[in-house]
Amino acid sequence: MDRKKPGFSLKVNQEITNLFKNYGKLKKFEKDDCVIRQGEYANHVYILLSGEAEVVRVDRFGNENRLAVLGGGDIVGEMGAFLENNKRSATVKAKSLALLALECPNQMFIRGLFSTSELTYRVLKNYAERLNELNISASTHYQSRVMLVVGHYIESRVDWSQKVCEVTVDIKELFDRSSLELWKITEAIYNFKALRIFNKIVFPAEINIVEINPEEGENLTDKTHELKEGEPNRIIIEVDTERFREQMKRLSYC
Numbered sequence: 140m141d142r143k144k145p146g147f148s149l150k151v152n153q154e155i156t157n158l159f160k161n162y163g164k165l166k167k168f169e170k171d172d173c174v175i176r177q178g179e180y181a182n183h184v185y186i187l188l189s190g191e192a193e194v195v196r197v198d199r200f201g202n203e204n205r206l207a208v209l210g211g212g213d214i215v216g217e218m219g220a221f222l223e224n225n226k227r228s229a230t231v232k233a234k235s236l237a238l239l240a241l242e243c244p245n246q247m248f249i250r251g252l253f254s255t256s257e258l259t260y261r262v263l264k265n266y267a268e269r270l271n272e273l274n275i276s277a278s279t280h281y282q283s284r285v286m287l288v289v290g291h292y293i294e295s296r297v298d299w300s301q302k303v304c305e306v307t308v309d310i311k312e313l314f315d316r317s318s319l320e321l322w323k324i325t326e327a328i329y330n331f332k333a334l335r336i337f338n339k340i341v342f343p344a345e346i347n348i349v350e351i352n353p354e355e356g357e358n359l360t361d362k363t364h365e366l367k368e369g370e371p372n373r374i375i376i377e378v379d380t381e382r383f384r385e386q387m388k389r390l391s392y393c
């Protein structure tokens with residue numbers, strides 16, 4: 140997740156830089172030096188002047204997950220000034236050979252938020268962008284997990300020698316295995332359909348959803364065949380085996 144996009148990150152103007160200059164000091168970091176360490180007590184906020192820094196968070200298994208790459212004009216270390224326990228939420232490391240930053244005490248940063256509306260605006264904008272990005276990745280991640288569970292069930296029933304094959308999903312069996320509610324199963328199957336991995340779906344009469352036609356403009360005549368009628372407790376799907384295989388690989392890496 141690279142946050143270095145034009146007009147996206149919290150770039151500071153001269154007024155904000157002067158504020159940091161008046162109360163802070165210039166710091167120089169070499170490649171791989173830690174500017175901030177996850178879990179440590181937060182005393183300072185930084186404006187990066189030049190060079191690149193990487194924000195990483197170590198999860199409970201000890202893996203380093205990259206959250207963002209920041210550069211000149213970005214403010215970093217501001218979360219620690221707001222969080223109740225003042226603990227650093229992530230590690231920030233110099234990524235370039237030299238990283239120049241202005242280090243400002245928390246108190247001065249907070250005062251700056253009251254006196255300089257531009258600073259307040261930029262901090263808020265940055266949080267909105269970050270939260271939006273997290274919302275997108277959290278919902279995509281959740282859908283992908285459900286698709287993976289449903290996909291694994293279907294995978295074991297696919298005839299891989301066929302380009303297109305019909306698979307019957309026993310709803311009760313899939314529920315017993317996965318504990319997924321029916322509407323979640325249906326949603327995941329629709330997601331595969333939206334990706335044109337399932338060409339046709341026949342739901343049982345009790346679900347009250349009728350056959351779905353192929354997307355407009357898509358010529359599926361050479362790969363479709365007549366599906367059986369819907370049966371109670373069964374969903375019948377026509378699977379494009381090659382696309383399904385590729386999608387399952389992608390989902391496994393999500």
Ligand SMILES: Nc1ncnc2c1ncn2[C@@H]1O[C@@H]2COP(=O)(O)O[C@H]2[C@H]1O
Pocket residue numbers: 142175181194206207214215216217218219220226227228229230231269
């Ligand atoms: N998702 C993120 N994107 C960009 N920067 C982040 C992200 N999470 C944390 N940070 C920055 O990394 C800093 C680590 O120390 P702080 O928690 O004080 O403040 C944090 C933010 O400035």
